[in-house]
Amino acid sequence: xxxxxxxxxxxxxxxxxxxxxxxxxxxxxxxxxxxxxxxxxxxxxxxxxxxxxxxxxxxxxxxxxxxxxxxxxxxxxxxxxxxxxxxxxxxxxxxxxxxxxxxxxxxxxxxxxxxxxxxxxxxxxxxxxxxxxxxxxxxxxxxxxxxxxxxxxxxxxxxxxxxxxxxxxxxxxxxxxxxxxxxxxxxxxxxxxxxxxxxxxxxxxxxxxxxxxxxxxxxxxxxxxxxxxxxxxxxxxxxxxxxxxxxxxxxxxxxxxxxxxxxxxxxxxxxxxxxxxxxxxxxxxxxxxxxxxxxxxxxxxx
Amino acid sequence: xxxxxxxxxxxxxxxxxxxxxxxxxxxxxxxxxxxxxxxxxxxxxxxxxxxxxxxxxxxxxxxxxxxxxxxxxxxxxxxxxxxxxxxxxxxxxxxxxxxxxxxxxxxxxxxxxxxxxxxxxxxxxxxxxxxxxxxxxxxxxxxxxxxxxxxxxxxxxxxxxxxxxxxxxxxxxxxxxxxxxxxxxxxxxxxxxxxxxxxxxxxxxxxxxxxxxxxxxxxxxxxxxxxxxxxxxxxxxxxxxxxxxxxxxxxxxxxxxxxxxxxxxxxxxxxxxxxxxxxxxxxxxxxxxxxxxxxxxxxxxx
Numbered sequence: 194x195x196x197x198x199x200x201x202x203x204x205x206x207x208x209x210x211x212x213x214x215x216x217x218x219x220x221x222x223x224x225x226x227x228x229x230x231x232x233x234x235x236x237x238x239x240x241x242x243x244x245x246x247x248x249x250x251x252x253x254x255x256x257x258x259x260x261x262x263x264x265x266x267x268x269x270x271x272x273x274x275x276x277x278x279x280x281x282x283x284x285x286x287x288x289x290x291x292x293x294x295x296x297x298x299x300x301x302x303x304x305x306x307x308x309x310x311x312x313x314x315x316x317x318x319x320x321x322x323x324x325x326x327x328x329x330x331x332x333x334x335x336x337x338x339x340x341x342x343x344x345x346x347x348x349x350x351x352x353x354x355x356x357x358x359x360x361x362x363x364x365x366x367x368x369x370x371x372x373x374x375x376x377x378x379x380x381x382x383x384x385x386x387x388x389x390x391x392x393x394x395x396x397x398x399x400x401x402x403x404x405x406x407x408x409x410x411x412x413x414x415x416x417x418x419x420x421x422x423x424x425x426x427x428x429x430x431x432x433x434x435x436x437x438x439x440x441x442x443x444x445x446x447x448x449x450x451x452x453x454x455x456x457x458x459x460x461x462x463x464x465x466x467x468x469x470x471x472x473x474x475x476x477x478x479x480x481x482x483x484x485x486x487x488x489x490x491x492x493x494x495x
Numbered sequence: 496x497x498x499x500x501x502x503x504x505x506x507x508x509x510x511x512x513x514x515x516x517x518x519x520x521x522x523x524x525x526x527x528x529x530x531x532x533x534x535x536x537x538x539x540x541x542x543x544x545x546x547x548x549x550x551x552x553x554x555x556x557x558x559x560x561x562x563x564x565x566x567x568x569x570x571x572x573x574x575x576x577x578x579x580x581x582x583x584x585x586x587x588x589x590x591x592x593x594x595x596x597x598x599x600x601x602x603x604x605x606x607x608x609x610x611x612x613x614x615x616x617x618x619x620x621x622x623x624x625x626x627x628x629x630x631x632x633x634x635x636x637x638x639x640x641x642x643x644x645x646x647x648x649x650x651x652x653x654x655x656x657x658x659x660x661x662x663x664x665x666x667x668x669x670x671x672x673x674x675x676x677x678x679x680x681x682x683x684x685x686x687x688x689x690x691x692x693x694x695x696x697x698x699x700x701x702x703x704x705x706x707x708x709x710x711x712x713x714x715x716x717x718x719x720x721x722x723x724x725x726x727x728x729x730x731x732x733x734x735x736x737x738x739x740x741x742x743x744x745x746x747x748x749x750x751x752x753x754x755x756x757x758x759x760x761x762x763x764x765x766x767x768x769x770x771x772x773x774x775x776x777x778x779x780x781x782x783x784x785x786x787x788x789x790x791x792x793x794x795x796x797x
Contacts, residue, residue: 288590
């Protein structure tokens with residue numbers, strides 16, 4: 194029996210992962226700090242929900258001892274929009290994640306997949322970012338924290354620790370997203386007949402639909418691929434074009450203002466993933482095209 | 496008032512740091528897991544000893560709340576000879592160190608100095624290892640753990656965290672050293688009239704006397720230098736010559752066997768520090784020459 198503990202299970206990506214774990218015959222133990230249940234859990238599916246503060250060592254150990262998972266899918270992290278980039282809570286999540294993976298392995302856990310970030314890479318643009326070729330030089334405390342956690346876990350995995358995969362998530366969008374993030378920050382006002390504004394419309398980023406991200410993580414967990422794997426679409430879209438596509442679905446396109454300042458320096462013009470590892474080694478291809486994903490996301494906020 | 500909390504205070508380096516902290520007018524709170532007191536504490540000096548398991552969050556927070564330190568000198572880590580290179584306890588120490596520094600800063604702590612290691616560098620030999628020019632590519636779980644801790648703390652220090660210095664310690668020797676380490680593993684048998692053997696006598700390493708290391712850390716803490724600083728002598732000695740020097744002091748040199756295999760690959764022939772930052776920015780020069788340090792160390796085991 195494959196028994197997986199999912200942290201951040203009611204979070205943006207986590208909630209979408211549950212049905213795909215069940216589809217792959219995992220017994221699912223879902224951990225959340227606050228709520229229980231999830232709108233994305235399939236009808237009638239058996240999910241054991243646990244409410245626990247992972248920062249609490251006693252609660253964490255009780256959880257592992259009660260579940261005795263063979264697999265770990267670790268999404269939980271600080272994600273307060275706009276604040277998580279430089280929040281000292283990143284230190285807490287490095288510490289708690291190390292403890293969690295160690296306790297998981299000590300209790301017989303075999304295989305873990307942990308959520309990393311494209312923020313681990315140096316963002317100087319140019320070629321698609323690849324796990325083996327691109328420079329790691331995070332420009333934020335969040336990126337450094339994720340990268341440093343990965344370094345320790347990977348070194349341990351190579352020296353007696355559990356089998357470990359690390360999914361580097363690019364720009365995720367879709368139903369369940371925090372309303373302050375880019376896609377809903379345009380869609381929700383337009384749906385309500387209110388003005389919406391986008392900065393940096395000239396930038397190009399790799400946007401990927403949340404359900405694809407969740408499915409890719411489940412495929413990654415279920416594989417024996419070791420180390421970092423980009424979780425992305427492999428395609429960059431100009432943010433201005435993304436905003437227009439949202440307006441096509443939400444209506445009230447005349448209330449949308451797109452600012453662009455191609456001459457401004459600082460932010461890299463294009464950041465896109467090389468998805469070769471995900472496609473060929475994990476065997477997962479993202480399936481939801483942007484046009485369709487935006488339609489679904491906007492429908493969820495209607 | 497400068498009030499410093501010293502972790503690992505009865506450890507090899509920590510115990511030697513106390514007198515120099517007092518000399519620089521610090522009120523000293525010394526934390527140890529097991530014992531209390533220290534043979535190196537000056538007579539009559541006022542040191543508050545605390546027995547605490549730093550891995551225990553409640554004990555750690557009680558300690559910080561009771562002491563309210565302005566300064567932190569963090570030596571504690573797993574140090575079991577031969578095992579610490581790949582022990583999963585390294586994960587625990589990364590987690591505990593992050594929590595400790597965060598709690599220290601949250602309680603008003605201003606300045607921390609943390610013990611790092613030359614094991615953070617890539618050991619391919621060649622030029623002296625420098626903080627700004629040399630490649631960071633640790634070859635062990637221990638080195639990765641120290642390096643990753645440093646990355647997170649440095650990113651935080653640059654983004655709202657406390658003032659932080661990081662001392663990269665090279666090969667330390669001297670009184671109080673674990674008997675299984677290189678210098679006592681030769682000196683103690685020879686003193687007892689028993690045979691001693693050294694492998695890899697052809698390698699050259701940067702050996703530095705423990706009291707110099709402790710004094711350098713205190714100088715580093717008392718400075719406003721940020722980031723990594725090599726704590727070393729800046730001079731490499733051939734291990735075979737080091738063993739001969741030990742035998743000169745301990746006697747029974749005829750019982751010493753030195754193996755050397757200059758043709759063997761794998762270990763870098765010479766690893767030595769560039770001590771420019773320590774000397775010029777911190778203003779500390781190591782003062783105990785190897786001939787003298789070996790004499791003192793051997794005398795301590797006689």
